[in-house]
Amino acid sequence: MGTETAGTRPATKGSTAQVPAATQPVRPMRADARRNYERLLTEARTAFIEHGTDTSLEDIARRAGVGIGTLYRHFPNRTALMGAVFQGEVEALLTYARELADAPRPCHALVDWLRAIITHASTYRGLSRALMAASVDDSSGMARCSVPMREAGAALLNRAQQAGAVRPDVNIGDLLQLTNGIALAVEESPDDPKLADRLLTLTLSGLKPES
Numbered sequence: 093m094g095t096e097t098a099g100t101r102p103a104t105k106g107s108t109a110q111v112p113a114a115t116q117p118v119r120p121m122r123a124d125a126r127r128n129y130e131r132l133l134t135e136a137r138t139a140f141i142e143h144g145t146d147t148s149l150e151d152i153a154r155r156a157g158v159g160i161g162t163l164y165r166h167f168p169n170r171t172a173l174m175g176a177v178f179q180g181e182v183e184a185l186l187t188y189a190r191e192l193a194d195a196p197r198p199c200h201a202l203v204d205w206l207r208a209i210i211t212h213a214s215t216y217r218g219l220s221r222a223l224m225a226a227s228v229d230d231s232s233g234m235a236r237c238s239v240p241m242r243e244a245g246a247a248l249l250n251r252a253q254q255a256g257a258v259r260p261d262v263n264i265g266d267l268l269q270l271t272n273g274i275a276l277a278v279e280e281s282p283d284d285p286k287l288a289d290r291l292l293t294l295t296l297s298g299l300k301p302e303s
Contacts, residue, residue, distance in 0.1 A: 131156040145218030189244035199257035202248045213275035220275035
């Protein structure tokens with residue numbers, strides 16, 4: 093007599109065993125769907141640079157040569173589209189964080205990385221605000237951008253703290269919110285190219301432990 097594992101129904105003759113959803117392979121996109129996906133990303137990136145992240149999704153779809161329904165099939169909401177567009181920016185910042193991991197001056201490495209975030213964020217009007225919102229909502233479509241950024245920043249911050257260059261009570265979540273706030277200020281003050289450095293200098297003064 094055959095045995096049955098508790099909670100598992102054996103497959104009957106002629107039936108197909110069910111594969112748990114978590115282990116089901118991701119079905120690759122058809123060629124036409126992949127082309128639509130790439131066109132939408134390209135047009136969204138251009139539109140976000142030219143008009144900001146609140147640009148019309150209908151206009152992005154029109155520029156990509158598809159209907160708005162096709163856009164929503166690939167990206168269920170605006171933040172999902174933003175997360176896909178900004179993934180390349182995030183990868184560049186993560187690569188830079190890895191390059192700075194062994195820098196001889198840990199605090200300067202941390203500040204250099206924060207400065208790079210501001211530079212990248214200021215390319216797209218509205219990105220800083222979206223990253224600030226995503227930092228408190230891991231279910232957001234932007235979470236796949238903010239979560240790895242927090243992890244990379246935490247490694248740089250911990251190294252600076254271990255070197256005694258940054259106060260031990262500073263946490264990466266607050267620091268990234270502050271950095272995105274600086275990026276937002278820079279975005280609103282395009283005629284002041286030195287604003288980011290001045291605000292970062294003030295930030296650095298607050299990060300240092302009391303002597």
